Amino acid sequence: MNLSRRDLFVGCSAAIAAMAGARINGLTFVGEDAPSDHPILVVVFLRGGIDGLNLLAPPGDKDYIAARPTHLRIAEDGEHKGLEMKGTDLRLHRLASPIKELYDDGKLAMIHACGLTHGTRSHFEAMDLIERGIARTEDMNLRTGWLARSMERLPDSSPIPALSLSGNMAASLVGMPDAGLMSSVEGLHLWGGDEQVKGLKFLYGAGNSWLHKEGSRAIETYDLVRARLGRKEDGSLPDYVPEHSAKYPDGELGNALRDLARMIKAGVGIQVGTVDFGGWDTHQDQMYQFNYRLGHLSESLMAFYSDLTSFHSRLNVVVMSEFGRRLKSNQSNGTDHGHGNVMMVMGPKVVGSKVHGRWPGLATEQLDARADLAVTTDYRNVLAEVMERGMGISGANKLFPGLESKPVGVLKT
Amino acid sequence: MPPTTRREVLAHMGSSALTLMVGQSSPKTDPLARPPLEAIALHRLAFGPRPGEVEALKLIGLEKWVQQQVKPTADDPEVDKRLAELKLEISYEHEGKKVEEQRPLTRLNATREQLWKLAAEGTPYEEKVRCVYEVMAATYLRAVYSKWQLREVLVDFWHNHFNVNMWADDDAVRILFPLYDREVIRKHCFGNFRQFLEAVATSGPMLVYLNNSRSKASPANENYARELFELHTMGAPNYLNHLYNKWREVPGATEGKAQGYIDQDVYEAARAFTGWTLANGAWTERDDSRFPNTGEFHYYEPWHDNYQKRVLGVEFEPNQPPMADGRKVLDLVANHAGTARFVCGKLIRRLVGDEVPTSLLDRAVKVWMANHSSTDQIGQVVATIATSPEFAATWGQKIKRPMEVAASFIRGTGMEFTPNLGMFWLMSSMGQRTFSYPFPTGHPDTRDYWLGTFNWIQRWNLPGGLMWEGSKMLKPEPPKVPQDANSWETAARAIVLEMLGYSLPVPVMTGLLAMFREGRDQDAFDPNDQDLHWRIRRLQMAVAMTPEFHAR
Numbered sequence: 001m002n003l004s005r006r007d008l009f010v011g012c013s014a015a016i017a018a019m020a021g022a023r024i025n026g027l028t029f030v031g032e033d034a035p036s037d038h039p040i041l042v043v044v045f046l047r048g049g050i051d052g053l054n055l056l057a058p059p060g061d062k063d064y065i066a067a068r069p070t071h072l073r074i075a076e077d078g079e080h081k082g083l084e085m086k087g088t089d090l091r092l093h094r095l096a097s098p099i100k101e102l103y104d105d106g107k108l109a110m111i112h113a114c115g116l117t118h119g120t121r122s123h124f125e126a127m128d129l130i131e132r133g134i135a136r137t138e139d140m141n142l143r144t145g146w147l148a149r150s151m152e153r154l155p156d157s158s159p160i161p162a163l164s165l166s167g168n169m170a171a172s173l174v175g176m177p178d179a180g181l182m183s184s185v186e187g188l189h190l191w192g193g194d195e196q197v198k199g200l201k202f203l204y205g206a207g208n209s210w211l212h213k214e215g216s217r218a219i220e221t222y223d224l225v226r227a228r229l230g231r232k233e234d235g236s237l238p239d240y241v242p243e244h245s246a247k248y249p250d251g252e253l254g255n256a257l258r259d260l261a262r263m264i265k266a267g268v269g270i271q272v273g274t275v276d277f278g279g280w281d282t283h284q285d286q287m288y289q290f291n292y293r294l295g296h297l298s299e300s301l302m303a304f305y306s307d308l309t310s311f312h313s314r315l316n317v318v319v320m321s322e323f324g325r326r327l328k329s330n331q332s333n334g335t336d337h338g339h340g341n342v343m344m345v346m347g348p349k350v351v352g353s354k355v356h357g358r359w360p361g362l363a364t365e366q367l368d369a370r371a372d373l374a375v376t377t378d379y380r381n382v383l384a385e386v387m388e389r390g391m392g393i394s395g396a397n398k399l400f401p402g403l404e405s406k407p408v409g410v411l412k413t
Numbered sequence: 414m415p416p417t418t419r420r421e422v423l424a425h426m427g428s429s430a431l432t433l434m435v436g437q438s439s440p441k442t443d444p445l446a447r448p449p450l451e452a453i454a455l456h457r458l459a460f461g462p463r464p465g466e467v468e469a470l471k472l473i474g475l476e477k478w479v480q481q482q483v484k485p486t487a488d489d490p491e492v493d494k495r496l497a498e499l500k501l502e503i504s505y506e507h508e509g510k511k512v513e514e515q516r517p518l519t520r521l522n523a524t525r526e527q528l529w530k531l532a533a534e535g536t537p538y539e540e541k542v543r544c545v546y547e548v549m550a551a552t553y554l555r556a557v558y559s560k561w562q563l564r565e566v567l568v569d570f571w572h573n574h575f576n577v578n579m580w581a582d583d584d585a586v587r588i589l590f591p592l593y594d595r596e597v598i599r600k601h602c603f604g605n606f607r608q609f610l611e612a613v614a615t616s617g618p619m620l621v622y623l624n625n626s627r628s629k630a631s632p633a634n635e636n637y638a639r640e641l642f643e644l645h646t647m648g649a650p651n652y653l654n655h656l657y658n659k660w661r662e663v664p665g666a667t668e669g670k671a672q673g674y675i676d677q678d679v680y681e682a683a684r685a686f687t688g689w690t691l692a693n694g695a696w697t698e699r700d701d702s703r704f705p706n707t708g709e710f711h712y713y714e715p716w717h718d719n720y721q722k723r724v725l726g727v728e729f730e731p732n733q734p735p736m737a738d739g740r741k742v743l744d745l746v747a748n749h750a751g752t753a754r755f756v757c758g759k760l761i762r763r764l765v766g767d768e769v770p771t772s773l774l775d776r777a778v779k780v781w782m783a784n785h786s787s788t789d790q791i792g793q794v795v796a797t798i799a800t801s802p803e804f805a806a807t808w809g810q811k812i813k814r815p816m817e818v819a820a821s822f823i824r825g826t827g828m829e830f831t832p833n834l835g836m837f838w839l840m841s842s843m844g845q846r847t848f849s850y851p852f853p854t855g856h857p858d859t860r861d862y863w864l865g866t867f868n869w870i871q872r873w874n875l876p877g878g879l880m881w882e883g884s885k886m887l888k889p890e891p892p893k894v895p896q897d898a899n900s901w902e903t904a905a906r907a908i909v910l911e912m913l914g915y916s917l918p919v920p921v922m923t924g925l926l927a928m929f930r931e932g933r934d935q936d937a938f939d940p941n942d943q944d945l946h947w948r949i950r951r952l953q954m955a956v957a958m959t960p961e962f963h964a965r
Contacts, residue, residue, distance in 0.1 A: 124582035128851070137624075137636055141643055143852055159866065168841055171851045177861040181868075183842070190870060191877045200873065203959050206921050208443040211812065211960040218869035225866075 039314045039391045042273045046321035048281030052342035059091050063362040067328040071287045088355040095295045098302035106352035109410050113340040114377040121337040126322035131171035133400045144175030153393045157269035159221040165256045170274040185259040193235045228266035246307035249299040253277040257304040284332040316347035316390040340373035347390050349411040356410050381406045445809035452914030456965045459562030461821025464911040479799045482563035483603050483792035491558045505539040520544040529708030531588045545579045545590045553832035556820040567602040573855025577618045579848045589617035603792035607747035615710040617691050626690040630718030638683035640853050642674050646746040648755030666726035681722045685738035688717030753781040766810030767859050773803040809964040812860050815843035825912030826953045829888035843871040876957045891946040900938050901930040912956050
């Protein structure tokens, strides 16, 4: 016996469908069309702690120069010369020119020296705090992610109000039972295709228990999403053609953002999407890893934003990480866990071409614990502003326990 | 008019804020037909029936079966044999050395000394995380093959109740995980709750995960103490901080019998646990000395806050002997009536259904309290629940968790199962994160959590995902043709009975039967026909997609 998974399913379901015949009755349609003008938020989480001091930094700062070899910092000149940026003396890493382009066009804002006000340097603890939207371990008994709480305050949309494009549900969405999770658009797939759908409709239409109803609802949602994504003659997904000559780089983030764009365009009600991009924990030989990833990040963001040009009036994007890295590099040509970091925000109301937040300086006495970039902006004030001004949630600071409303000015009112 | 928010929609539907649309969509539904008691028991007190088990259980009777199950012995030959033969892949590159092998389980039963050697500097990460992977593989294997099924159900329950996330930022969690599973969870799952609590409180993984290993006077780290009250013992229903902001106001407190807890109790308890740490060889940060480097629990007096304390209205004198303060807190919370109610309620929610019958809860609490010093306290409570009329009367309030779907499919079809890490990813894609739920609560135990569209799709794909050659978990062997099957109909019925322990409704069965013998004459049934093999597998997959198969 050597059947492939597909053989089994196709056979199985085709036969169920055949025997089901007329019994497949019209089930009521689950979701009315999603309102077509709701704002959308996409959160890109850079797991591992991106080295913000190698992304956007003061190239001439003597403390900066003294702390790192040239290949781990942005220079004024030479091979590692940083890109000059409007309205700031800070410079951007040379491989991030797509980000500079978005920034120069006023579409993207950066916030430096931003992060958790809690002093943890543990990835685990920092992500745990950030995804719950809290700043103190005393609030750890909050069991929901900040995005899950935000969803309660957003308009109803169906069938997929929130979608995590990753292997695991983003913890920021935990607490929202109908948040969607998929590792790729291809993953939204019943192995037996249409025939299996027919078979399932028969099995779940044969009774009126809550399980029958819930299953039927899921089948209809699946049907709807697949229909919105289009199909080839053989029932498979058509190839996706990004718009506005967007070119997604091949790789973790490029693929995830391409799939997310596709789902957003499918009009299935997505108001919040999350994607992860890992590998930023560069304790050793940082340059190779960092440069590759930064290039991929920049190109992916550019492609995503271009592809979704027709959504610009309502699309918000936040790029964040759990913490920055130490000012002084280590002996392994890497950097260790630090504190303050860069955040990036895109959206129609963004005050772009600007680096927001107060730059605290890099002299030893200006550093946090005399080692790391200090945090002068609570990351939650940025998120609250995005939720309030970008997503239309009034009093959004209340999503974050104990957060005092403090405008950062990244978004216009 | 402003747009209607999700919260408003939900409030209108009479649902709590975060119990979203799912499960609420249909105001009028019919109950699922209740199967025979043996089938109910094997779906809720076990990971589904194996062929023949319903009949076996009928013979011995539920009462006796449960009494055996709550006192498991070391006798589990099928698991022993399979664990001894099981190999799990490990591959990595470390300092120019390439490791790529199918390796037997060497960590699962290792001693603390053996495991702690992995804490040495320079040990590759893959060798450390391997300790958890071995426990995972053994967990999946036991769910399918252990004769002590109720223990496996309880082990899963307690791993969630005392959740430790394997990805915590300290390798000690991973290295010591086999001990946490074996010496804490498995050892105490039917035992005495007070002893269980202390085993958890002094275990390396919990000490590290909830930061008590770093808690010193002062201020103490409150993380563990808070979860001890809120999750491990008295539970949120007994958190009265919003009602009382002075300890004296809490009913019973002035007599030393506080009915609930408030923040002050958490702060004071946190002080009681200062100095409870892990012997991990770290600097003591006090003088020029280090902790012992053994991976054992370590009480470090200089970190302990020795001043007087007051917890739940009970006064603690200053300068107590080593660990006495913490132990006194454990005594207080373990024996508190609120704890009995909270934990018994959770057990009933797991073993019976989402709606906890008050009558049963009252009886379980009584047994719990009466046996607070018995060595089989939890076993007695579990037996009370499992043999209750409420247990027998309840069916289909819950949906199987992904692990239950997978294990019951394998058990019901009798396929040969060899676990690997693919199982972990299959489960994760359905929202069940083995040993890695991100919050200390463990997985929610109400049905809403499992009902998203994507979860359903993965459920329906799961049998195929397991049987797919690439998963390497199920051997593509021909299935057994049911004995005594002499027609398409008797064969199909037998297969459904083996998987579910009961029959499907007539229209569904008619449909499945048509599929089973598709293209064949009604009379042309030959049990030796090779063609029957894939027809049986196909039928089994279809059964696994029915709503009935997912009910528990």
